[in-house]
Amino acid sequence: LRRRSFLYESYTPIFVVLLLAGLMVIASLRPNENEAAVWRGHEGPVTDFAFSPAGDFAVSSSLDGTVRTWETETGNPLHVFAGHKNEVFAVSVSGNGRLVISTDLDGAILVHTKDGELERRLAGFPGWAADVAVSPDSRRAAAWAMDGAIWVWDLVSGGLVSKFEGERNRWGMALAWSPDGRFLAAGRVAVTIWNAENGERVKTLEGHRDFIRDLAFSPDGRFLATASMDKTVRIWSLESDEILHTLRPEGFVVYTKNEPTTNPISTPLTCVCFSPDGTILASGGADRVVRLWDAKTGEPIRRFEGHRMTVSAVSFSQDGKRLGSASLDRTIRVWDLDK
């Protein structure tokens, strides 16, 4: 008995340690709600990201001077487009998923096929464009020049179709076509809605107090969301031209030795996007957090942490089950929204 008791006593600490280790292993194997697939490959900050309309691939651009395509399911790299000679700021996929259009610091706006073949260079652009937008019918591309004009090209011929004359030397960073292709929204501090056919100014939406970094139409075209350096996201009704919701995310995540701490301050916001069914709005910014909002009520739904630097772009997959976010930390994270 004494011997047995001795055995129990001497082995008890080992049992406890093994039990704790086992529990830790089990806990680490449990899926983390905020766990994301991390796509790596860019050697510089990632500036833009989008899933293709059909959802079979995704594109990203970077200050490393490249555009990359990725296989959506696996995150495996598909192609590296090396046609740019300088920092690439924005990338878009045509509605038919065939073309990838990107813009860089040299003012080069390049049209590649999704397989990486350079199809054409949209020429004559003064300065550089911070964004490039492709019409839903895949026929036109638009970019905002430093002289204040918005240039619209025919993607079939490569020719300049029209120039929407904005305020001279007033340059903006955000462009988006309406889902029906009739309007083009351009964001500086105010949003100007242009008639995409005749270049007439339709309306101006005022409310932000600083540069708009990104804007997105809701899938039904009735709402517009804007992300601004003024630290707010706004949801606008395009029927009443009113601001329906002003979202003020708070909480700046700082990583010290891989441990995140959240500071209760607001930071500029850089990106916004509606889910395919229009019910959810995703946003990101310098706070390094990806947030989901109820697009109807403006209430926060979820937040995803993991990026170590500013979130530069967000994009929903076609089925709305995944959200991709790009960051200046050189990664793309793809969040599973079903988890």
Place this chain on the structure above:
Amino acid sequence: MDSTYQPQAMDSIHKLDRRVRHLTQGMGGLIVLLAVILVGMTALKTKATEAQDAAGILRVRGLVVVDANGTERVRIEAPLPEPLILGKRFPRGGDVSGIMLYDDEGNERGGYVTSDGFPNVFFTLDSLGKQHVLFLAEPQGDTAFYIWNGENAFRLSVGEEGVSLKIRSDGETIFEVPKAKLKERGGNR
């Protein structure tokens, strides 16, 4: 010695004598050549050292300091590049040269620069995309100090026409002595 070997011996002696003479001449030439090379190299080295000492500086258009991640943190350049803010570049509106500081994401956060054209000198501290502290000296002697955040601002200007102090809070001027006489000349952005 056998007399039949005498001419051959003499011939060998002459041959040896000639070879010794040639070798002596060759050695002399070689010594002279080595001396010339040595003197030349010494002269060149001295000249290079003198040039380095005279300049004592690197003549470059730019110098970039990067952190462990490869992010640019400090730039000394003429002119400096357009400001990078959260992954996109903004047009500065004019060339500036000097020292610029960047945060760990590469955002421009302040600098000590002179501008081309109207040659002001600036010292600025910036948030993400905005100046908030500015020291400014204009070439004719007017100087200013500004701190501001949105609708709240403090401005102190000194010039030939006097001193001006202005404080604004929530967009309202709450203190001003005297009424600003100086032309407002802001930053280059």
